[in-house]
Amino acid sequence: MMNRYSLLLLGLFGGNAIAAEVFVTPYAGYSFGGQGLAVNGVDDYRSGKAEDSSHLGVMLGFTLSPLSDSYFLYSHQQTDLLQQVDGREQRFDALSVDYWHAGGTLYFSRDNLQPYVTGSFGLTRLQPEQSLDASSYFSMSLGVGAQLFLTDNLALLTEVRGFATFVGNDKRFDCYQNQQCTWYYSGDTVWQGQANIGLKLQF
Secondary structure, three states, rough: OOOHHHHHHHOOOOOOOOOEEEEEEEEEEEEEEEEEEEEEOOOOEEEEEEOOOEEEEEEEEEEEEOOOEEEEEEEEEEEEEEEOOOOEEEEEEEEEEEEOOOEEEOOOOOOOEEEEEEEEEEEEEEOOEEOOOOOOEEEEEEEEEEEOOOOOEEEEEEEEEEEEEEEOOOOOOOOOOOOOOOOOEEEOOEEEEEEEEEEEEEE
């Protein structure tokens, strides 16, 4: 005999109840771009960017449809700020970049190989080593990728994802090593890309 929860599921899905699958996807990748940062040097105003480097992350999510899912994403990159000095890039300061996002994925196939598009929104946390406090800003991402199921519950995932962090114009960090802050945003948006590879485990 079906209990009240089974009847509720049947009602919600029009008589075709689909069991929700929970998944976890640890991943690693390479971050590139980081344009939109600048440095106020001793004598001049210099352009800068976050150095391209590796990152680690994890996605936790669930699916109620064979062609879509929802997830929470966390990504951490430990890198440096690069500044232009006499036409060459030099390291200026250490920088942590963290993304905290909620998003969704749309798949184009039910086969073992599933191309997809994905999007997310949330917060970007930027923490320069010289800054007293981290700063958090609204951000969004769009990406494309594919997952290949190795078993019924394990898939290999690869994707490319672009992030836009909206910081506002000429926003400054508060720095403790001198009276004049050395970190600036040179525009309204900081752009960064990621190339990721991970393993998706479904329960």
